[in-house]
Ligand SMILES: NC(=O)C1=CN([C@@H]2O[C@H](COP(=O)(O)OP(=O)(O)OC[C@H]3O[C@@H](n4cnc5c(N)ncnc54)[C@H](OP(=O)(O)O)[C@@H]3O)[C@@H](O)[C@H]2O)C=CC1
Ligand SMILES: O=C(O)CCC(=O)C(=O)O
């Protein structure tokens with residue numbers, strides 16, 4: 001029994017087999033978090049579009065039993081002040097295995113730490129999977145946006161997102177700087193009295209489990225390359241470690257062999273016989289390459305902070321974060337969420353693009369094996385965009401578009417199913 005979560009009377013849990021495959025009943029209970037800011041706008045639209053796609057695909061044979069759970073500002077209204085992430089929400093996310101969430105606010109500087117990051121860390125959702133593809137007709141700053149077709153594997157559990165940091169002039173910062181200077185012989189902290197200080201943990205295990213997933217994805221989806229993106233020239237033992245451990249794993253576990261003395265290497269896809277190249281790129285150069293030569297990149301494996309930047313940059317190339325989907329995954333639990341944030345200036349205005357959360361739900365349906373419903377979402381999104389009845393973000397860049405509201409776009413999608 002939960003304090004504030006109402007388990008739907010109809011519906012059953014999705015369960016996980018020892019090999020991590022899912023048992024999905026015809027009436028799965030799926031927990032969702034509405035989200036802060038524009039969460040009130042996009043989440044109900046996503047639920048409606050998904051229900052319509054499932055109804056259309058399975059004619060009533062299958063139906064999702066949605067179960068609202070709480071995090072963020074809504075949780076503080078339901079559970080009381082300072083209850084940003086109730087324990088029972090975490091329990092449900094673990095127990096029900098597949099979930100979806102709207103965006104949650106994180107204040108800059110002081111205040112609570114990111115609930116989004118906390119969810120990923122508490123559930124050890126170590127892969128942040130963000131596919132970036134082009135939909136015909138979407139306005140883009142690129143001449144050939146269709147050449148951008150990448151899948152980002154962002155490490156989601158380590159790096160400076162671990163939140164190990166102390167404010168300038170605090171007791172913690174003073175102690176750590178003293179330790180670094182006196183015990184470790186560090187001489188390079190330029191202004192020790194007034195430095196805030198953070199720690200960036202990056203491990204071999206953390207890197208390997210992420211890169212393994214990226215390589216396996218390339219095999220399963222017949223992709224030509226996996227690029228390790230890092231800033232290992234500067235951060236040698238964290239970002240450089242990520243690169244080295246990534247290459248070593250490709251050689252050890254996937255049989256990759258060096259090309260011309262390395263470090264690039266390649267192996268044959270055991271399913272198709274085609275070569276998969278494993279290469280690396282330094283993050284700053286990578287950010288210009290994806291604009292100038294996007295066709296050369298396919299699967300991207302990168303660290304947490306790089307992945308955050310790269311996600312939004314790549315999203316912009318194919319129409320913006322209004323339609324950029326994502327998933328946070330461990331081996332057994334998957335929580336789907338939009339790439340964008342709460343866009344507070346638009347909150348409650350029925351204005352923003354619900355596409356990002358809807359496409360995250362599409363990933364969720366595919367993860368559940370409900371491919372017919374997922375395909376319907378993709379095709380209705382394509383038709384909606386081609387009909388030029390789109391939200392403000394596309395309408396302002398498209399010639400001859402009719403601007404529709406957030407819920408209006410959901411309706412256009414449903415009409416196109
Ligand atoms: N996973 C999560 O829950 C995330 C949460 N956040 C949090 O969200 C809050 C706001 O962050 P902020 O940096 O402003 O980033 P946001 O992603 O919320 O918004 C930045 C801009 O992106 C565009 N945008 C965002 N959402 C949509 C949408 N659905 N449709 C169309 N355009 C959209 C808008 O551009 P324009 O102004 O051009 O219209 C908006 O001003 C912060 O507290 C942040 O921490 C941020 C990212 C992820
Ligand atoms: O947690 C946050 O507030 C921001 C997260 C974010 O930007 C992301 O996951 O892409």
Ligand SMILES: [Mg+2]
Nearest residue numbers: 308311312339
């Ligand atoms: Mg981000």
